[in-house]
Amino acid sequence: MDYQALYRKYRPQTFDEVIGQGHVTTTLAREVSEGRVAHAYLFTGPRGTGKTTTARILAKALNCENRHKDGSPCNECASCSAITDGLSLDVMELDAASHNSVDDIRDIKVSVTTVASTATSRRVFVLDEAHMLSKAAGNALLKTLEEPPDHVHFVLATTEPYKLLDTIRSRTQRFDFHPVAIEELAGFLSSIADREGYKTDPSALIAIARHAGGSVRDSLSLLEQVSALGGGSVDPAGVRRALGLASSEALMRLAEAVAAQDAKSALELVAELAADGVDLRRFVSDAVGFFRGVFLAHYAPNLAEIADEPAEVHEGWTKAAAIVGPNDVLRAVDLLGEALVKLREGREERLMTELALIKLTRPETATDPDAIVARMDRLERRMGKPAEIPAQTPARESKPVVVEEQEPKPVPDPEPAQDEELAQAAAPLVSDDEPGEPAPAIDISFEQLQNIWPGLFGGLRDVLGARRWAFFREAVPAGVEGSVIVLEVAQDFHLTALLQDDAVASIVATKASDLFGSPVKVRFQAKKGGDQPAKDSARVDLDDLEERPAAGTDPASLLAAELGAELVDE
Numbered sequence: 001m002d003y004q005a006l007y008r009k010y011r012p013q014t015f016d017e018v019i020g021q022g023h024v025t026t027t028l029a030r031e032v033s034e035g036r037v038a039h040a041y042l043f044t045g046p047r048g049t050g051k052t053t054t055a056r057i058l059a060k061a062l063n064c065e066n067r068h069k070d071g072s073p074c075n076e077c078a079s080c081s082a083i084t085d086g087l088s089l090d091v092m093e094l095d096a097a098s099h100n101s102v103d104d105i106r107d108i109k110v111s112v113t114t115v116a117s118t119a120t121s122r123r124v125f126v127l128d129e130a131h132m133l134s135k136a137a138g139n140a141l142l143k144t145l146e147e148p149p150d151h152v153h154f155v156l157a158t159t160e161p162y163k164l165l166d167t168i169r170s171r172t173q174r175f176d177f178h179p180v181a182i183e184e185l186a187g188f189l190s191s192i193a194d195r196e197g198y199k200t201d202p203s204a205l206i207a208i209a210r211h212a213g214g215s216v217r218d219s220l221s222l223l224e225q226v227s228a229l230g231g232g233s234v235d236p237a238g239v240r241r242a243l244g245l246a247s248s249e250a251l252m253r254l255a256e257a258v259a260a261q262d263a264k265s266a267l268e269l270v271a272e273l274a275a276d277g278v279d280l281r282r283f284v285s286d287a288v289g290f291f292r293g294v295f296l297a298h299y300a301p302n303l304a305e306i307a308d309e310p311a312e313v314h315e316g317w318t319k320a321a322a323i324v325g326p327n328d329v330l331r332a333v334d335l336l337g338e339a340l341v342k343l344r345e346g347r348e349e350r351l352m353t354e355l356a357l358i359k360l361t362r363p364e365t366a367t368d369p370d371a372i373v374a375r376m377d378r379l380e381r382r383m384g385k386p387a388e389i390p391a392q393t394p395a396r397e398s399k400p401v402v403v404e405e406q407e408p409k410p411v412p413d414p415e416p417a418q419d420e421e422l423a424q425a426a427a428p429l430v431s432d433d434e435p436g437e438p439a440p441a442i443d444i445s446f447e448q449l450q451n452i453w454p455g456l457f458g459g460l461r462d463v464l465g466a467r468r469w470a471f472f473r474e475a476v477p478a479g480v481e482g483s484v485i486v487l488e489v490a491q492d493f494h495l496t497a498l499l500q501d502d503a504v505a506s507i508v509a510t511k512a513s514d515l516f517g518s519p520v521k522v523r524f525q526a527k528k529g530g531d532q533p534a535k536d537s538a539r540v541d542l543d544d545l546e547e548r549p550a551a552g553t554d555p556a557s558l559l560a561a562e563l564g565a566e567l568v569d570e
Helices: 022-034 051-063 078-084 100-113 133-147 184-197 201-211 216-229 234-242 250-262 263-275 280-299 311-321 326-342 349-361 368-381 416-425 446-459 461-472 492-500 502-516 557-561
Strands: 040-042 091-095 123-128 152-158 172-175 475-479 484-489 523-527
Touching: 022 051, 040 349, 051 078, 051 091, 051 152, 051 311, 091 100, 123 446, 133 475, 133 484, 172 461, 184 201, 201 216, 201 234, 201 484, 201 502, 216 234, 250 263, 250 280, 250 326, 250 349, 263 280, 263 523, 280 311, 280 326, 280 349, 280 492, 446 475, 461 475, 461 492, 461 502, 484 492, 484 502, 492 502, 492 523, 502 523
Parallel strands: 040 152, 040 172, 091 123, 123 152, 484 523
Antiparallel strands: 475 484
């Protein structure tokens, strides 16, 4: 016999051989054994999870001559052999993608009325990709689907059940097929590899199972591809070469670069991956999943219960969470997610990846609020202030956690090397001539404030966001007090909102410090004399006004004297 792909060679032939779908196979086997088989079924779920295979097993169980007591087919009788070989006249498999017209449904209705091959046989119609049926074809199928002959059963398989008509879904018994768990799928691959004589590494099988996304068919195809590359050997290096994957060490190096704000290391990592032939789009996707795991490690102590990953993956997440703060993790997920969308649009892979990592490792290159918050957190960590760590409680304990307040330890004077790091962390968006030296606080003048105000005011609109900008745009410069900028707000409502939101003053101060080249602070206050009349310079001087003509002056005489008018008698 000619060579067959692994997913065809090892296609399950009984309900027990279907992995990861016990909730479906157990129910179907019990219905067959008890004689309570429905007239129509709807199998839904991701690709490669066993929908069509289970439909064939169900057809064999219904027509088996020596069916077992548990409802499984014998796979030895003439009917089972014919269905396995695809030669049975009682089982019809149709592809709805190419049979989606009313005429095709009319042909199905004619076939339904024909008798089975034997008096005790059941006819089974398997309609794959059922969501591809047109609306007219779906409506034409309704009556036959609702009341087929007693010897006819329908099985509709689809990956997108929401596209089916509600009237079709209501006439079927629905079963949802789930993605197979990584551990279970890796064990199944190990058994297949042993039967094929492959030399395997457990970590390589786990990598294949993770990449397959719970699809048994995809995982067997990948196993076959990797084994062919390695000459019958399946190891992690072969998996990475065949699939263009990055190693777990590469993701940990990325986490270390983010924690150290080391753009150089991040760019070197991208260069190494590109040189090794790694698919950068897949690397960015894996990095999003990795930082999701790091985020879970920050807030969920029971990783094993909420993430279907091996123990070594959980250890990697926990290790990365110890060096990368929650704010940086969230920024990483956002920036890498945006880069992934651009890569799927066809953008240049390496450029988009490098830009995302530059923004991630150097927050001063971005002006969004998250980047400013990340810079502030970085300064606090460099100055020795404890970072905010979310409280973690045991998964099965409900006792409250009591945290004792401790006196803050005195912060030692920074060493010269620390001074340089602090200056680099607080570097403005426009670099100075000597970025290694921190700029001292200096007194500024009101004239200087007026000069930079248009640029400061215009640059804050996108940074503050719509809500905060609605309050801040009412502020006007009122003066300076040393290195403190005083801004006045006329409306009490806007002033209250600005005073309650400390982030506004912090963001404005950071932007102003970048423009002045030295640290400044911002204070909001009520506008003085907001209800007073206008200033004297804006008033009209009554002495400059001309007097009105005297009441006794004749208007006609005045026009004749001033304009030379003539009085015309009618």
